[in-house]
Amino acid sequence: MIVVTSSEIAGTARDASGPGWESRRMIVRDDGMGHSVHETRVKKGAELHLHYKNHFETNYCISGEGEVEDVQTGKVFPIRPGTIYALNKNDPHILRATGSDLLLVCVFTPPLAGNEVHRKDGSYAPVE
Known part of the structure; x- marks a missing residue:
């Protein structure tokens, strides 16, 4: 069993x-779960241009207010507590924290090692 707290990370x-962001990687690749789970805060006013070419990601909003824009369609979706959005097609997107910091629980497949930061194109490096 794995038990970890945000404060330990x-x-x-x-x-x-x-x-514009900070992320505590609660479950990572070395934990052997097949996915990673992160507690991520996106700062109010941040606009993150992201494109996870090598990962699928699901996000669940715990608190805050923002929006996610599908770059390919231009469609914008509001994000509030209780909203989940999944990037099931390696979707290029723009994440904005509009009204306040966004607090998200993020799940990545394949899992991240835990220390990754975004590359210039908004992606994480492929899994080794």
């Missing part, structure tokens, strides 16, 4: 951040 190699 704070300040470790599994506490990643970049411009």
Whole structure:
């Protein structure tokens, strides 16, 4: 059984951040679960241009307000507590925290190692 708290991850190699976001990687590849689970905060006013070419991602909003834009269609979806969105086609997207910080639970398949940050194209490197 794996039991971990967010406060235990704070300040470790599994506490990643970049411009406008920070993410505590609670479950990672080495845990052997086949997915990774992250507690991610997107700062109010942040606009993240992302394209997970090598991963599928599902996000569940715990708190905050924002929106996600499907780059290919231009369609914008509001994000509020209780909203889930899944990038099931490696969708290029723009994530915005509009009204306040967004707090998300994110699940990645394949799992992240835990210390990744976004590359210039908004993706994470392929799994080794």
